Amino acid sequence: MAKLKVPVGPADHAQGPADAPVTLVEYGDYECPHCGYAHPIVKALQKKFGNQLRFVFRNFPLREIHPNAEAAAETAEFAATHDKFWEMHDLIYENQQDLSDELLSDLAKRLKLDARELARALETGEFAERVQKDFSGGVRSGVNGTPTFFINGQRHDADFELDTLGRAISEAAV
Amino acid sequence: MSKILPAGTPAPDFTLHVTPDQTLSLKELRGRPVILAFYPADWSPVCGDQMALYNEVLSEFHRFNAELLGISVDGVWCHAAFARDRNLHFPLLADFEPKGAVAKFYQVFRDGDGFSERALFVIDKNGTIAWSYVSPVGVNPGADGILEALENLPK
Numbered sequence: 352m353a354k355l356k357v358p359v360g361p362a363d364h365a366q367g368p369a370d371a372p373v374t375l376v377e378y379g380d381y382e383c384p385h386c387g388y389a390h391p392i393v394k395a396l397q398k399k400f401g402n403q404l405r406f407v408f409r410n411f412p413l414r415e416i417h418p419n420a421e422a423a424a425e426t427a428e429f430a431a432t433h434d435k436f437w438e439m440h441d442l443i444y445e446n447q448q449d450l451s452d453e454l455l456s457d458l459a460k461r462l463k464l465d466a467r468e469l470a471r472a473l474e475t476g477e478f479a480e481r482v483q484k485d486f487s488g489g490v491r492s493g494v495n496g497t498p499t500f501f502i503n504g505q506r507h508d509a510d511f512e513l514d515t516l517g518r519a520i521s522e523a524a525v
Numbered sequence: 526m527s528k529i530l531p532a533g534t535p536a537p538d539f540t541l542h543v544t545p546d547q548t549l550s551l552k553e554l555r556g557r558p559v560i561l562a563f564y565p566a567d568w569s570p571v572c573g574d575q576m577a578l579y580n581e582v583l584s585e586f587h588r589f590n591a592e593l594l595g596i597s598v599d600g601v602w603c604h605a606a607f608a609r610d611r612n613l614h615f616p617l618l619a620d621f622e623p624k625g626a627v628a629k630f631y632q633v634f635r636d637g638d639g640f641s642e643r644a645l646f647v648i649d650k651n652g653t654i655a656w657s658y659v660s661p662v663g664v665n666p667g668a669d670g671i672l673e674a675l676e677n678l679p680k
Contacts, residue, residue, distance in 0.1 A: 353667060415580050415612040490582050495667035496574065508664055 353493025353506035367405035378411035378489040380497040381423035390444040410485040419450045428478035536648040537630040541618040558591040561646040567607035589675040647674040
């Protein structure tokens, strides 16, 4: 059974209390339709479990099959430096079917971020290393596609329907 | 089914088509580690399938000077279309005629299904199997085991 090799730490994007009994880590790709499908499921789980659940998102862009995935991941990291990671994360998934450089620029504007600064960051690859670090850690942990979930450090190999994930989280909380 | 060839076994040599007019023999790669990734079939319907994942991890494999070979019972034209569609940057071998013969040498052929297991072999630079692994049916094995095996190869 694959285990999370990179422990959740201060560099991670996390929602929920650090001492929650269950930590759910997702390795995701912003252009992957399965991750788009999982997005509202994760939201529902957060609502259901409240303070019992901490959610962490890490980047795993499959660049060769998803040409916009890297730029989207870097855009979310750019937003994070302005404390708007989760707002950007949600907006990208909610508009996933229209993903493009223009969309990312529009989303930045919508969050009152400087679109020119974003364009510069994307061009210079300012956040590429950060994204790659997530990716490499994921590979080491046995991420085998997107999305891959880890519940308290154990890879979740079953499907990611609401019931299945919810049950796995309940079991981990005991 | 008999058990998958274990570590310490000399890797059976083979010659298979990589393109309609090119073949590749395992022994041509002697001198560097080889990752042999058996998989059931091209065109599995998920993103981030096994071959797409390895494609993204190629640079990490290359740090060990390792060559990655994908291998399934699909024919060369099917492989060519699949590789083009998924932008794959490594060879896919057609274990097509006689069907699954190489998978049978490595003891990873699924009789009755007509395709191979999802099985991984890391072969050292001298042609000996250093690590082998069969993933449970339906579970993409990821790349962590391969990287660990490459790390553990004697320098």
